[in-house]
Amino acid sequence: MSARHDWTTTPVTAALLRGALDVEPTELGVLPHRLPARARAQNTDPQLAMVETHPSGVRLAFRTRATAVELDVLRTRLVYVGVPPRPDGVYDLLVDGRLMAQASADGGHTITVDMAAGGAERTPGPPGTVRFTGLPEAAAGDGLRTVEIWLPYNETTELIELRTDAPVEPAPDPGRPVWLHHGSSISHGSDAASPTATWPAHAAALGGVELVNLGLGGSAALDPFTARALRDTPADVISVKLGINVVNLDAMRLRAFGPAVHGFLDTIREGHPTAPLLVVSPILCPIHEDTPGPTALDLGTLGTEQVKFRATGDPAEAAYGKLTLSVIRDELARIVAQRAEADPHLHYLDGRDLYGPDDVAELPLPDALHPDAATHRRIGERFAKAAFDNGLILPVT
Template sequence: MTLTPELVRGAAEVEVTPRGLRPHRLPTWVREQFPDGQLLAMESQPSGVRVVFATAATSFTLVTHPTRFAYKGADRPRGRIDVYVDGERVLRDELAGGDRVEVDLATGETAFRPGQSHATTVSGLARGRHRVEIWLPHNETVDLVELRADAPIEPDRTVAPLWVHHGSSISQGSNALAPSEIWPAVAARRAGVELRNLGLGGSALVDPFLARVIRDAPADVISVKLGINVVNLDAMRLRAFVPAVHGFLDTIRDGHPDTPLLLISPLFCAIHEETPGPGAFDPATLGSDQVRFVAAGEAGPGRLTLKVIRAELRSLFDRRSADKNLHYLEGTDLYGPDDEPLPDNLHPSAEAHLLIGSRFAERVFDGGPFSDVR
């Protein structure tokens, strides 16, 4: 059947391309207003986006055309597609082929290598009506080319509370094994809520346009995790950061005056706890089995570290006490100094994503500020 945007969940909009449909996590006006290369690359990777439908089919195939970045000297795992039928995962499919943009980290040079489309097939399903949920890769752009099945496919009409989350590459899923195992997906599936993931690698910078996107988005609960990218990029000093966060929250409140809103401070990251950014690749690890990051900044008046940011966000939250639906969570409650070291010094491991997602569900959805939405 012809794929339609009606089958796509978790995207801001769906672009029609010569190949098919491309989900975007940010709307056109943002992409035109600020066409930053890093932001555009991350928002087109459909983290948290699913193709969802109802069918009596016993077999179906989704054809996608991936586009990925491949870094010389820093190999990264391919994206995967996770297929759930009636709530149970029946297939985890590693992508093959697709287009490849090769990036030389040493020189910054890029080269484009075209490839073939990829087919994900599920067969042998029991007869009867099924709800199918296909999680698209969190780390590769995909065009949805074709959806074939041996019975009609219809949009799924299941309604669940909507959780909108914004954060950095950890929220997008960096180092996670598969799209349904990034930590926001783990928490959403456990809580039984619909996820719209605005985790954007390298791009959680308290940008006003992101606050406007959240302001205008339907949401039953909202969370924002801010701080690590500001340090990574050495993007602000203390004087600019605190008013920027106030403005970010104020903008969200313009559209969601009473919606439960959770402010999350950064997870533990040893290299930036007391050392400012910018962050950088450790050149000694390029080409090794594990590329790592280092903190390259120096302490000084107003320079931001994770310890400074956590203290300031807690103080900011206390000063907004009139907002009874604003809540605060220390990121170190999700991932702290007693947990395993970060493999690349910046992002948690695949196993840690499962841990963070479970902790978030327990602290926030099971008995915390989002418990009423369940």
């Protein structure tokens, strides 16, 4: 710890956090969760158990005059055998809504995953510190400024202690509409540049809404406990981006998919009977447009600069109910049209309006499945225009 500052130490509590549905006390501090304890207790999938602790959209928010901030954290990061190392998770610091600084943590635990052989090995590590210094001083007479620290979307992040060179207090409710969003790894963040550059975070900034991001990498599988989490979370507008993970996992056929979507939407409506609700179908993904899952790693690309995924299903099986993205879009459009006759607040957005055929040549999916940083920005801009600027799910005021 630097001795150049007269530090104020503040324990991290739920009062300082936004975007988390639960905050679990730990031996060192707290662990933000994006699913409540009841949902976690009903889950048996290690992938979902991991990604719901990745704090996409979760941020500390406080008021202060501080020009130096330190945050002690214990991160858990993933390393994949045969895959180029992922960059460290990024922390974005915003002052009154403007991005002012970025940093990463050191230390932490590492989980090494062997996707070819299966299995993973955990290597423990010490806590680290994220440091931001040289923040602009408030002008004479200015009041407290709102500081937000957005946590990495791709690292489990246990929060230990906040230090500042001036006192802090929890930021008040900004009074903006709350947008609750659920989706797959693309909504989670995939390969976005930073936590405020994921497409939902970018769309929220453009739309002037408060984001609660339940994008769950590899885990948007129409689980009833996720629907109940959406039902029970306060929100003004809601969107659910459905389909790609059902294909990735080869989780169900058309016979089960339609009723599962109905049940998912029914559950959300139990808690939000009249809130604007937008159903978004998958963005264009050429490998799965007409080929069912499951999705598998292309083992031939291990050890190269860019690993890729491939579809392993047989296109002919779509005739027997196996799901492709083309089939899913048709079914989602049908379901929303049917339900909208009695639910005027329900809307549909074709994911290809966010990323479609004209985008593939310019911004191809690097691993054949996930968008890159530039594509996240494009998707966020298009979603904000469709959903917020045009009043599709948020009436223009």
